[in-house]
Amino acid sequence: MEKKFSSIGIVCNPNIVEKEREFIIKVLKSVQNFIKSTDGEILAEHNVYEVIGKFLKCEKCSVKESDLKDMHCDVLFVFGGDGTILHTLNTIRSVPVLGINLGKFGFMTELNKNNAIEKLENLFEGNFFIENYDMLKVNDKYDAVNEVVISYKFPARLLDFKIKINKDKNKDVIDVIDFSADGVVIATQTGSTAYSLSLGGPVIHPAANVFVITPMNPFLGNAKPLVVPSDSEIFINIERANEDAFLIIDGKVIEKVKVGDEISVKKSNKAAKFMRLEKTMRCAKIFKI
Helix, strand or coil: CCCCCCEEEEEECCCCCCCCHHHHHHHHHHHHHHHHHHCCEEEEEHHHHHHHHHHCCCCCCEEEEECHHHCCCCEEEEEECHHHHHHHHCCCCCCCEEEEECCCCCCCCCEECCCHHHHHHHHHCCCCEEEEEEEEEECCCEEECCEEEEECCCCCCCEEEEEEEEHHHCCCCEEEEEEEECEEEEECCHHHHCHHHHCCCCCCCCCCCEEEEEEECCHHHCCCCEEEECCCEEEEEEEECCCCEEEEECCEEEEEECCCCEEEEEEEEEEEEEEECCCCCHHHHHHHC
């Protein structure tokens, strides 16, 4: 069944938009052919519009410049890798994302340069589905798609952690773990194939209702990754530190953390929305590298 799209947003890694200009234009001309019958529009982030806007003149499918946060559209095409997708999802979450990999691995992407044009036809024929992935809520203030990290600015200096796990939101049932490490990572199912995996954490199936707590280089190897129910609330306390540590969310430094601070992490009521064209398990990509 043909799907009518009235508006499509375009985001691209600013470091590659000029280099990949011809490919992006080719994809967007294909998009114009599909949606011009509905008098649709393409909303391009500023850095993309500056490079490709003049090449996409079409009376029935205009190309307009837009801030990412203001893109009210049916789907966001994200050209780049996982970092570009994370940036997009942390800026706007109400619109499903379709990733087109122009990076190295692209675990979160759905298409690549070899198949994008061909498979877009499936999208406009209505052969797609939306997949919602769990996110984390940190201190009831911040949201994370992949992971929350607490560590020093520079590695190889130990922090002493006490982590309390409140199971099933039952305040009377608390598990406590203590360890010394360079830091700690709390990852979602999506984030289990990112930083946590490089530290020895498990790959988590996207349908599993769990998160993972992964110590970073624990002292004497005395702490292992721990999988916890996603309806738990995790409280992280720094018991000892030589200096302030940092709270890092999806690779972005958020704020300093000092001894005595408590960071709470739980499942967010928001979700990361991905547009999917194939019913394949995303995390299976990790076994093909």
